[in-house]
Amino acid sequence: MLMNLFKFKGGVKPPSNKLQSNHLPIAQAPMPSRLVVPLHQSIGGTPQPIVAAGDHVLKGQKIGEADGWISAAVHAPTSGTVLEVAMHVRPHPSGLDSLCVVIEPDGKDEWITRTPIDHKAAAPADVFHHLQQCGIVGLGGAGFPAHGKLTPSKGVAMDELIINGAECEPFITCDDLLMRERADEVVRGIAVFRDLLQPKRVLIGIEDNKPEAIAAMQAAVDAQNEPFSVVAVPTLYPAGGAKQLIRVLTGKEVPGSMRSTADMGVQVFNVGTAYSAWRAVAHGEPLISRILTITGNVHAPRNYEVLIGTPMGELLALAQPHPDTDGILMGGPMMGFLVPNPQVPVVKTTNCLIAHDDRLFPPKAPEMPCIRCGSCAQVCPHELQPFEMYWFSRAKNFGKTQEYNIFDCIECGCCSYVCPSRIPLVQYFRFAKSEIWAREREKNAADAAKSRFEFKQVREEREKAEKAEKLAKAAAAQAAKKAAEAAAAANTENATAPTAETVTTPAVADPAAAAVNPEKEAKRATIEAAMARAKAQREAVQPKNTESLTPEQQKAAAEIEARRVAAHLIEPEPVASAPASEKPE
Amino acid sequence: MDILLAIAIMALGAVVLGAALGFAAIKFKVEGDPLVEKIEAILPQTQCGQCGFPGCKPYAEAIVNGEEINKCPPGGTEGVQRLADLLGREVKPLDAEEKPKSVAIIDENTCIGCTLCIQACPVDAIVGAAKQMHTIIGQQCTGCELCLPPCPVECIHMEVIQETIDNWKWKYPVVEMRVETTDKAAPMKEAA
Ligand code: SF4
Ligand code: SF4
Ligand code: SF4
Ligand code: SF4
Numbered sequence: 001m002l003m004n005l006f007k008f009k010g011g012v013k014p015p016s017n018k019l020q021s022n023h024l025p026i027a028q029a030p031m032p033s034r035l036v037v038p039l040h041q042s043i044g045g046t047p048q049p050i051v052a053a054g055d056h057v058l059k060g061q062k063i064g065e066a067d068g069w070i071s072a073a074v075h076a077p078t079s080g081t082v083l084e085v086a087m088h089v090r091p092h093p094s095g096l097d098s099l100c101v102v103i104e105p106d107g108k109d110e111w112i113t114r115t116p117i118d119h120k121a122a123a124p125a126d127v128f129h130h131l132q133q134c135g136i137v138g139l140g141g142a143g144f145p146a147h148g149k150l151t152p153s154k155g156v157a158m159d160e161l162i163i164n165g166a167e168c169e170p171f172i173t174c175d176d177l178l179m180r181e182r183a184d185e186v187v188r189g190i191a192v193f194r195d196l197l198q199p200k201r202v203l204i205g206i207e208d209n210k211p212e213a214i215a216a217m218q219a220a221v222d223a224q225n226e227p228f229s230v231v232a233v234p235t236l237y238p239a240g241g242a243k244q245l246i247r248v249l250t251g252k253e254v255p256g257s258m259r260s261t262a263d264m265g266v267q268v269f270n271v272g273t274a275y276s277a278w279r280a281v282a283h284g285e286p287l288i289s290r291i292l293t294i295t296g297n298v299h300a301p302r303n304y305e306v307l308i309g310t311p312m313g314e315l316l317a318l319a320q321p322h323p324d325t326d327g328i329l330m331g332g333p334m335m336g337f338l339v340p341n342p343q344v345p346v347v348k349t350t351n352c353l354i355a356h357d358d359r360l361f362p363p364k365a366p367e368m369p370c371i372r373c374g375s376c377a378q379v380c381p382h383e384l385q386p387f388e389m390y391w392f393s394r395a396k397n398f399g400k401t402q403e404y405n406i407f408d409c410i411e412c413g414c415c416s417y418v419c420p421s422r423i424p425l426v427q428y429f430r431f432a433k434s435e436i437w438a439r440e441r442e443k444n445a446a447d448a449a450k451s452r453f454e455f456k457q458v459r460e461e462r463e464k465a466e467k468a469e470k471l472a473k474a475a476a477a478q479a480a481k482k483a484a485e486a487a488a489a490a491n492t493e494n495a496t497a498p499t500a501e502t503v504t505t506p507a508v509a510d511p512a513a514a515a516v517n518p519e520k521e522a523k524r525a526t527i528e529a530a531m532a533r534a535k536a537q538r539e540a541v542q543p544k545n546t547e548s549l550t551p552e553q554q555k556a557a558a559e560i561e562a563r564r565v566a567a568h569l570i571e572p573e574p575v576a577s578a579p580a581s582e583k584p585e
Numbered sequence: 586m587d588i589l590l591a592i593a594i595m596a597l598g599a600v601v602l603g604a605a606l607g608f609a610a611i612k613f614k615v616e617g618d619p620l621v622e623k624i625e626a627i628l629p630q631t632q633c634g635q636c637g638f639p640g641c642k643p644y645a646e647a648i649v650n651g652e653e654i655n656k657c658p659p660g661g662t663e664g665v666q667r668l669a670d671l672l673g674r675e676v677k678p679l680d681a682e683e684k685p686k687s688v689a690i691i692d693e694n695t696c697i698g699c700t701l702c703i704q705a706c707p708v709d710a711i712v713g714a715a716k717q718m719h720t721i722i723g724q725q726c727t728g729c730e731l732c733l734p735p736c737p738v739e740c741i742h743m744e745v746i747q748e749t750i751d752n753w754k755w756k757y758p759v760v761e762m763r764v765e766t767t768d769k770a771a772p773m774k775e776a777a
Contacts (some may be wrong), residue, residue, distance in 0.1 A: 094753040427758040434754040446630035449727045452708040453632045453640060531737040533697070
């Protein structure tokens with residue numbers, strides 16, 4: 001395929017370390033002892049659990065309902081019994097827990113009835129719904145629900161659909177193997193995306209270090225007679241970044257501020273996403289397993305097809321880790337992170353597990369001061385100035401980091417990779433970004449609190465004014481009534497008018513004040529009564545410690561009791577008077 | 586004739602510009618003291634009164650009139666720092682101990698529905714009716730603790746906000762740093 005390719009700025013060439021794991025076919029991982037399926041596995045709303053402990057579930061049965069449009073359902077990876085719906089650690093750099101459904105497999109692996117959808121006949125909205133209900137999310141990176149990316153932006157023609165098979169991170173070979181072995185279904189999935197998006201061109205970008213995958217994909221495209229171009233892109237990290245791949249294949253520069261590439265008429269999907277979308281459309285299979293690479297400090301690196309929810313430790317054991325393995329890295333060495341413990345389950349976005357040891361990843365020598373050599377700026381694919389952003393992140397001057405466009409940073413790690421002073425630049429950027437987000441949240445909360453506070457003040461003012469007005473009115477009415485009575489008694493027409501007026505004016509203040517006091521009194525009395533009741537209630541549940549008391553203590557207790565009784569006796573009086581005095585209100 | 590036209594144009598211009606200025610003066614009117622607003626933007630709006638003023642705005646006004654800047658415990662040391670930066674004053678240690686951010690929780694079984702806490706809450710974060718159980722809307726609670734003292738049955742307590750995946754933050758990179766994403770992959774030729 002001859003095509004004019006473009007170049008993105010920067011980039012690095014770390015040792016690829018892919019040969020260890022790509023020479024063996026994909027193997028099926030055995031059924032684990034139990035599956036821990038986190039409910040929140042994609043960007044967007046957290047799916048709500050729809051099963052409870054003790055329920056029997058079938059393979060592919062929905063266990064978490066999508067919450068909102070940008071969210072995708074979660075399914076039981078095999079048949080079995082739900083042990084619990086509880087907080088368990090999930091693969092996240094924080095090492096914190098989130099809600100998970102724990103399933104004990106029954107070994108039968110019994111499927112639920114699957115309903116495929118004819119995507120050509122069905123309305124697009126039904127296809128989106130089907131994909132959402134099948135839990136199809138982007139398998140390349142952050143896990144964005146696939147159906148959310150399948151509508152073109154309004155007013156922008158969809159020029160290119162780009163399929164990302166670059167797989168630029170070292171060690172990872174799962175997309176490579178998927179394309180080699182299942183190219184046919186990947187291409188069918190791409191055709192589904194094409195039918196929904198109606199782009200002018202479809203480009204499949206694969207790094208040129210995967211000749212077998214390129215050949216397999218080309219063969220599948222030819223066999224299905226699709227007008228897709230399979231393009232070999234130069235191997236250069238991070239060619240697999242969405243914006244970099246768009247740049248290489250189309251020459252388009254995606255501005256950092258742009259939220260969706262659809263606004264530029266381009267949409268990017270990972271090959272794995274296309275494959276699972278096809279399984280969902282043609283076979284009604286939800287996303288319950290994925291292919292992942294197990295490599296690093298192990299005896300037998302290989303790709304496995306793995307059920308979502310399988311504990312990582314059990315998987316690593318399949319590849320026979322060397323005894324000095326001291327951790328599991330999820331993702332690649334450039335962008336991945338160490339998981340907190342081996343019980344962490346595989347999720348939809350887990351593409352690689354690397355057994356960690358000091359030989360592969362030597363402990364970092366201490367960080368040295370920045371010498372402003374500029375190497376980091378040279379390799380940054382987004383043409384940022386990492387040393388400036390580092391300087392201000394370190395000084396916690398977050399406003400300045402934003403001036404240097406810290407939010408354009410994709411955390412690819414090129415800058416840290418080349419820095420001669422071994423500064424963990426990306427960690428500084430992550431720190432700065434999450435601080436900025438937190439501040440944003442705090443600011444919003446403070447603004448909300450402020451407006452609520454101000455609203456309450458206004459309301460209180462108004463209520464006060466209304467109350468005063470009401471009281472004045474009531475007093476006036478009473479005075480008028482009295483005056484009328486007096487007038488009736490006197491029964492002289494001439495005297496009525498002046499009397500009413502003279503009586504009304506001074507009466508306004510007095511009854512008002514009088515009305516406030518009994519009302520307050522009544523309220524206080526009611527509260528006191530309630531307090532006493534609550535106290536009695538509390539005492540009733542408290543264990544009795546009145547046995548085995550000394551005579552003195554007993555005497556004291558009796559005295560207190562007497563006083564309590566007295567208090568109870570006083571109570572009813574103001575309470576009884578309450579209704580009467582509440583009338584003017 | 587020409588001169589008349591010139592005068593007319595100038596006069597028209599004056600009228601138009603005058604109208605524009607007058608409009609701008611009304612439309613973009615700066616309300617209140619801008620410095621007070623800047624200070625208020627830094628204060629956390631907890632409205633707790635721990636500074637000795639009945640709310641954040643009165644404290645902001647007091648600061649402009651010379652009050653110390655270290656009297657807002659919810660704002661913490663960082664708040665003092667930011668105020669110092671804004672006002673060009675010296676950073677002083679906080680006039681109280683810093684507490685982790687918390688929210689108030691009502692024990693709904695004990696609540697007698699006296700409505701006293703509603704009246705105390707500065708941001709209307711408590712809902713309930715007389716003689717009915719009350720409850721606090723966690724997202725709106727600023728953690729000011731003003732509802733605690735009025736409760737006659739002491740059924741309100743504060744709970745520290747736990748760290749979750751949603752509010753978790755990356756830590757400042759220090760020595761405790763684990764071997765991370767940014768490590769170089771050593772060549773694996775011997776293993777291959
Ligand atoms: S590569 Fe490292 S030392 Fe060189 S300018 Fe960047 S941060 Fe500084
Ligand atoms: S991590 Fe960010 S700053 Fe560093 S090279 Fe990548 S995009 Fe540039
Ligand atoms: S102490 Fe409380 S009321 Fe005073 S400024 Fe701080 S948050 Fe506002
Ligand atoms: S003050 Fe206490 S008892 Fe009264 S309504 Fe509030 S929580 Fe309930």
